[in-house]
Amino acid sequence: MTPASASPTPSHRGARGPAATALYGPELDGDAMPELYERLRRAHGPVAPVTIAPGIDAWLVIGHRELLRLTREEQDFSHDPRRWTLLREGRVPPDSPIMPIIGWRPALLFADGQQHRRMRTAVSEALTQINGHELRRSVRAAAERLIASFAGRREADLVPHYARKLPVQVIIELLGLDERTGQHMAHAINGVVIANADSVNAGQRMNAVLLALIKEKRERPGEDITSALLRHPAGLTDEEVLHNLAVMFVTGQQNTVNWISSTLRVLLCDPAFRSSLTVGHLSVDDALDLVLWRHPPGQNVPARYATRDLDFGGQRIRAGDMLLLGIAGANRDPGVLPEDGVPVVGNRSHLAFGAGPHSCPAQDPARLITRTAVDTIRHRLPDLELAVPESELAWVRSPWDKGLAALPVRFSEPQLPSIMERAAGAGVS
Incomplete structure (x- = not known):
């Protein structure tokens, strides 16, 4: 299906550029996005107006x-949205659904140069404290609890x-949130990512949860990422800790959801790949990388802002x-793929984690x-097998995400861990 929003729409570019294509709207279908990217490539080249x-x-x-080049050359492309012409000219409504994602925050995702390096060092070193x-x-323990919760029904929607x-359960623990508060946080994040009329309110709810968490960890620090950021010698303020946690939680939660569900889809829908995995010819990591090439969890990522007038990708x-x-479009660039368009197993030159100084610090x-x-x-x-034809699988309608809305499955013989296995997994002897 081709989304209605994929047709060119009038824009304020006027005479200085070609008409833009909309990347938003209720009929935006993630399954049709690859075709849209190829149409944009044919019409405009490597840089397209949207x-x-x-x-x-x-x-x-x-x-x-x-x-x-966009990700590596900070002198030409800044992360700071305060450079954005439309925002400086007051042409972006404060309640626009894109503002919770685009709006400036004192976080590494919106900083350049020394300020970025200062915050990234704190975030990276906090993440390195995670015991693999x-x-x-x-x-594994959380996964087995979830599987046990639906195993008796012999069916589930894995999304x-x-x-x-x-x-959510894992990140809650890493950040030092209790489970109930973490669930409130997860609901708020979903509201931010969907980019609809409630996104601004969702962003405010998310910030309120994080402010309370930071106050608690200032008073009673623990062995968690929040406490590690607060005590780091970079001296992050409470506001900086809040917004860096928000960036980590939003990107970590949503992208991992999409990565898990899309990888399971590949295993369920590609019998040859599943067979190769079963007999050991391919690894789970091969499946993960195949998904990062074909269905990167974040298909479009905001944003950079030109620091000067320049010619770039055939556009002014x-x-x-x-x-x-x-x-997602760059991963399908014919210039980096073999002639058959199929990524080579083991090739990790995809851009799912970005590149340059702002590549994702939490990819490991x-x-x-x-x-x-x-x-x-x-x-x-x-x-495990699909409970519906593959053609009936629905994708999330979002300009940013590349994720399944549902993945209904069925199974007959769950292999649940025994009491002894659960004790061993928990470190009990």
Whole structure:
């Protein structure tokens, strides 16, 4: 299905540029987005004009080489949205659904140069304190609890019942949130990412949860990421800790949900790949990388802002223009793929985690969480199969996400862990 919003729409570019294509609207279908990217590539080349909300123009960078330049050259492309012409001219409504994602925050995602390096050092070092063995054990235990909760029904929707719940439970523990507060946080994040009329309120609810958490950890620090950020010698303020946690939670939660569900879809829908995985010719990591090439969890990522007028990807870019990272489109650039268009197994030159100084600092724990989630359900539900034809699977309608809305499955012989296995997994002798 081709989304209605994929047709060119009038824009305020006027005579200085081509008409833009809308990347928003209720009929935006993630399954049709690859076709849209190829149409944009044929019509405009590696940098295409788009709109991300009514009257909000941007450039979508879908060339692999161009996206690398966009992410690496801070002197030409800034992270700071306060450089954005439309925002400086007051042409973006304060209640626009894109503002919770685009709006400036004192966080590493919106900073350049020394300020970015200062915050990234704190975030990266907080993440390195995560014990990989403990994290794997925690993910496996949470995954097995979730599987046990629906195993008796012999059917489940793996998006809401597994992929969406599992990262929340893990991230809640990493940040030092209690489970109830973490669930409130998860609901708020979903509201932010969907980018609808409630997004601004959702962002405020998320901030309120984090402010309370920071206050608690100032008074009673623990062995968690929040406490690690608060005590880091970089001296982050409470506001900086809040917004860096928000960035980590939003990107970590939503992208991991999408990565888990999309990987399970590949295993369920590609019998040859599943067979190769079963006999050991391919690894779960091969499946994870295949998904990062074909269905990156974040298909379009905001944003960079041109610091000067320049020619880029065949377009005339003006200082203050917004440029989006078209991850999914760049991963399909014919210039980096073999002639058959199929990524080579083991090739990790995809751009799912970005590139340059702003590449995702949490990609290692995200991979560990996703790999453990996929591996656990493969072993506990060995005869797992789709409950509907693949053509009926629905995708989330979002300009940013590339995720399934549902993944209904059925199975007959769940292999649940014994009491002894659960005790061993918890470290009990």
